[in-house]
Amino acid sequence: DAGITQSPRYKITETGRQVTLMCHQTWSHSYMFWYRQDLGHGLRLIYYSAAADITDKGEVPDGYVVSRSKTENFPLTLESATRSQTSVYFCASRTANTDTQYFGPGTRLTVL
Amino acid sequence: SQKIEQNSEALNIQEGKTATLTCNYTNYSPAYLQWYRQDPGRGPVFLLLIRENEKEKRKERLKVTFDTTLKQSLFHITASQPADSATYLCALDMSTGGFKTIFGAGTRLFVKA
Numbered sequence: 001d002a003g004i005t006q007s008p009r010y011k012i013t014e015t016g017r018q019v020t021l022m023c024h025q026t027w028s029h030s031y032m033f034w035y036r037q038d039l040g041h042g043l044r045l046i047y048y049s050a051a052a053d054i055t056d057k058g059e060v061p062d063g064y065v066v067s068r069s070k071t072e073n074f075p076l077t078l079e080s081a082t083r084s085q086t087s088v089y090f091c092a093s094r095t096a097n098t099d100t101q102y103f104g105p106g107t108r109l110t111v112l
Numbered sequence: 113s114q115k116i117e118q119n120s121e122a123l124n125i126q127e128g129k130t131a132t133l134t135c136n137y138t139n140y141s142p143a144y145l146q147w148y149r150q151d152p153g154r155g156p157v158f159l160l161l162i163r164e165n166e167k168e169k170r171k172e173r174l175k176v177t178f179d180t181t182l183k184q185s186l187f188h189i190t191a192s193q194p195a196d197s198a199t200y201l202c203a204l205d206m207s208t209g210g211f212k213t214i215f216g217a218g219t220r221l222f223v224k225a
Contacts, residue, residue, distance in 0.1 A: 035215075042116065042201065042215035043156070058212075090155050099144060099205060101213065103155030 003027070006091050006104040014112050019078045021107050023091030030096045032074040033058075034066065036087040037106075043090065049074055081111045115139065118202060118216040126224055131189040133219045135202035138183060140214070142204040145178055145185050150199045150218065159200075160187075192223045 004025040013019050023032065030051050035043040035058075045058030047066040055066050063085060065077045074093075078085055088108050092101040117136045125131050135145070144163040148156035162169045162178045162185070169176045175188040189196050199218040206212055 040120075040217060042203075042217045044215075045213070092155070099161060100146065100158045101156075103157070106153070106155050 004104040006107050010108050012110045013081050017081050019081050021076045021089055023074045025072055025093045029093035031094050033092040034076045035090045038087050083111050086111045116216040118219045122220040124222045131192045131221055133187040133200050135185040140204055144205055146203045147187050148201040194223045194225050197223050
């Protein structure tokens with residue numbers, strides 16, 4: 001029972017580089033989400049997806065791009081990383097029939 | 113402006129006591145509220161969900177109350193144990209099945225043996 005996995009778990013990159021964070025879930029959940037978590041802030045929604053090929057912006061989408069060609073994968077790309085994108089990123093998923101989200105273990109990203 | 117407030121100071125209690133965590137919100141009318149547990153270096157884990165028409169929900173040693181007049185939820189852990197030490201997040205949703213879950217910053221709980 002793999003559940004929801006994220007890779008890499010840790011990433012250090014430099015300003016201006018492109019970075020892709022991966023998220024994979026084995027439950028065939030329809031909905032998937034990307035959040036960032038910073039000290040003093042709650043989890044903030046970056047993007048979400050209701051199904052394959054359907055994505056929409058959350059609260060803080062600027063500087064990020066997502067895609068969802070397959071139900072089980074939801075990659076998040078930072079097209080040109082900035083220091084302000086240093087954060088812990090969590091992917092989550094849920095079914096269409098429940099309101100409870102299941103979170104991955106997170107990716108700690110540092111942008112130098 | 114819309115806000116969710118959880119006590120940013122850590123809560124320290126003795127093993128066996130009841131821990132009570134508070135979640136206050138302003139300018140929201142949530143359809144339901146959830147509580148999650150988060151351990152260091154891990155993702156949040158769902159604990160309880162309570163809907164706007166429910167006053168109280170229980171699960172084992174956990175109890176959640178939801179007062180839409182006071183705009184407040186209380187989360188209780190009875191007979192607390194050191195293993196309950198973690199950060200607890202509250203989260204609001206404006207509608208069932210929605211995509212706009214709003215999370216509080218969390219309260220850190222330490223239970224001393």
